[in-house]
Structures are given as structure tokens and as C-alpha cells.
Amino acid sequence: MKRSSVSLVFNIFLGVGIVMLIITLAILFSVKKFNDSAVKTSGTVIDLIAKGGSKSTTYSPVVTYNDKAGVKHRYVSNVSSSPAGYNIGDQVEIYYNPNDPDDAKIAGWREYFGALITGLFALVFGLIGLGYHIVRKLGHSRKERLKQTxxxxxxxxxxxxxxxxxxxxxxxxxxxxxxxxxxxxxxxxxxxxxxxxxxxxxxxxxxxxxxxxxxxxxxxxxxxxxxxxxx
Known part of the structure; x- marks a missing residue:
């Protein structure tokens, strides 16, 4: 394996890290844009939907809420966890699209879950790729200094x-x-x-x-x- 091939491997890591960072920023922008225009109301957790996996079972909350017109809506979170993040009867804050009240989500840190995952990938891949180039740069500087002095x-x-x-x-x-x-x-x-x-x-x-x-x-x-x- 040539040095150029090794550099290519770490450049791929760095590239993946940059892509993940862009995706993270896009998710954060999308969340902020939705929240800025959304209507905020309160909802009630009425059920927990079990989702079976290969290793464990996770639970997604089902929430009902009323829009400004008093119409009741039902929302199933696309984020599930084990143990369940909510109990039946819990009151939660809901953001919904005023133009489409069925388009909603639960307010809180869980709405940033996707950004958290992609951000973690961005950090890991970015540090590996960037770390290689930093170490190589420092090593090159040290080598040149020793050759001169x-x-x-x-x-x-x-x-x-x-x-x-x-x-x-x-x-x-x-x-x-x-x-x-x-x-x-x-x-x-x-x-x-x-x-x-x-x-x-x-x-x-x-x-x-x-x-x-x-x-x-x-x-x-x-x-x-x-x-x-x-x-």
C-alpha cells in the first residue's frame, strides 16, 4: 500500500465526516424552520406502540392534541426508545404545522435525535480523517527541523x-x-x-x-x- 493510498483512506473518512456534518446542519436548520412557523399546543400521551427489534423492544408514544379549531389529531412519534421515554397520561408540548395540523412532533431534545446521530458520525469520522493529516503535518515539521538542526x-x-x-x-x-x-x-x-x-x-x-x-x-x-x- 502506497502512502497515497493510505492518505486516500483517511481522506474518505474526512469526506464522510464533512458529509455527515452537512446533513447534521441541514437537520438542525429544518427543525428550526419548522419550529419557527409551528403552532405550539399541549398533548396527552394515550398509548405506547411497541416495536420489536432483534435485541430489544422499543416504544413510540402516541399523542392526541387539538388544533386551534378544536379538532383532535393523533400523532405517533417516529422516535422510539427502551425504556419508554413517556408514560401514558403524560402531558407533552406539541408543535404542529398550521397549514397541515396532522404534521406534528413532540417538542424537546428528541426532535434533535437525528442530528445527534449524524453529528456523532461527523465527529468520529472527521476526527479520524483530520487527525491523520494533523499528525502527518506535525511529523513533517519535526522531520524538517531535525534535518536542518x-x-x-x-x-x-x-x-x-x-x-x-x-x-x-x-x-x-x-x-x-x-x-x-x-x-x-x-x-x-x-x-x-x-x-x-x-x-x-x-x-x-x-x-x-x-x-x-x-x-x-x-x-x-x-x-x-x-x-x-x-x-
Missing amino acids: GQLVPASFVAVDVNNIVSVNHRHPFFIRCEWKDPLTGITHPFKSGFIWSDPSPYIDRDKKIDVYVDRNNFKKYYVDISSFER
């Missing part, structure tokens, strides 16, 4: 490993382990490269040194140059 050391190849924790599109990334022995202190410093999304083993000359840029004051801050191994 860090100490270049020639590290010896140790091994190619696979990160089995991270997975994108059912693929696990590879990374290169290498090390450098400081001739002044005799201390061997281990390094790990960033992720490589295709096996770099065929492109590695085991006898060739790998460029590593390290912070002179903190050898835990480093960048392993793997540009020649990425395909």
Missing part, C-alpha cells in the same frame, strides 16, 4: 518489523530498526523508522548505512530517513 549519524540496519497494532484497510505497516554506536561514549542508540506501507526488505542494502538525524541534546528525538525505501 540535528546531527546526522550513520546507523546500521538491524531488521524490518511489522506493527501489528496499527491497521489501515486490513494492512499493517512495516518499519525499519537500526542502531548507531556513539564512538565517544560507546553507547549504542536504537532507532525506529516511521511507517512504510509496503515491505522495504527488497530495497535495503544491509551493508549500507541509514541516515538518522538526531537531536544533539536528546537522542530520543530523531528522524530515520527512509525516503529511499518507500514505494
Whole structure:
């Protein structure tokens, strides 16, 4: 998997998040528009309709209310819950369309339930997609800073490993382990490269040194140059 393919996956996440955000805003606008023009009245919960699911049973309230002309109407909520959100006999506030009194809904947070669901999807997908680009941008800035101000050391190849924790599109990334022995202190410093999304083993000359840029004051801050191994 090329880096461009990985970016595409996260761009799709970001795109889905943006679409969900647009849908959320559209739902909120629709609710507000309806509420601004609706007539408000009180209604009574007269029944609870059970809706059986594969795992549980949910309940939708049935509400009766009178319009301005005194005509009684019956409304069945399209939002159901378990346990039931209302009891029979409860008084609820009803919004109805003055041009079509049968077009109604119960006032309250439940009218925003659809926006809550799409908003949650927007948040999750958006954070995943945006988070990838933020981390990549920060990593790029850190890499360039180390290349400009860090100490270049020639590290010896140790091994190619696979990160089995991270997975994108059912693929696990590879990374290169290498090390450098400081001739002044005799201390061997281990390094790990960033992720490589295709096996770099065929492109590695085991006898060739790998460029590593390290912070002179903190050898835990480093960048392993793997540009020649990425395909």
C-alpha cells in the first residue's frame, strides 16, 4: 500500500465526516424552520406502540392534541426508545404545522435525535480523517527541523518489523530498526523508522548505512530517513 493510498483512506473518512456534518446542519436548520412557523399546543400521551427489534423492544408514544379549531389529531412519534421515554397520561408540548395540523412532533431534545446521530458520525469520522493529516503535518515539521538542526549519524540496519497494532484497510505497516554506536561514549542508540506501507526488505542494502538525524541534546528525538525505501 502506497502512502497515497493510505492518505486516500483517511481522506474518505474526512469526506464522510464533512458529509455527515452537512446533513447534521441541514437537520438542525429544518427543525428550526419548522419550529419557527409551528403552532405550539399541549398533548396527552394515550398509548405506547411497541416495536420489536432483534435485541430489544422499543416504544413510540402516541399523542392526541387539538388544533386551534378544536379538532383532535393523533400523532405517533417516529422516535422510539427502551425504556419508554413517556408514560401514558403524560402531558407533552406539541408543535404542529398550521397549514397541515396532522404534521406534528413532540417538542424537546428528541426532535434533535437525528442530528445527534449524524453529528456523532461527523465527529468520529472527521476526527479520524483530520487527525491523520494533523499528525502527518506535525511529523513533517519535526522531520524538517531535525534535518536542518540535528546531527546526522550513520546507523546500521538491524531488521524490518511489522506493527501489528496499527491497521489501515486490513494492512499493517512495516518499519525499519537500526542502531548507531556513539564512538565517544560507546553507547549504542536504537532507532525506529516511521511507517512504510509496503515491505522495504527488497530495497535495503544491509551493508549500507541509514541516515538518522538526531537531536544533539536528546537522542530520543530523531528522524530515520527512509525516503529511499518507500514505494
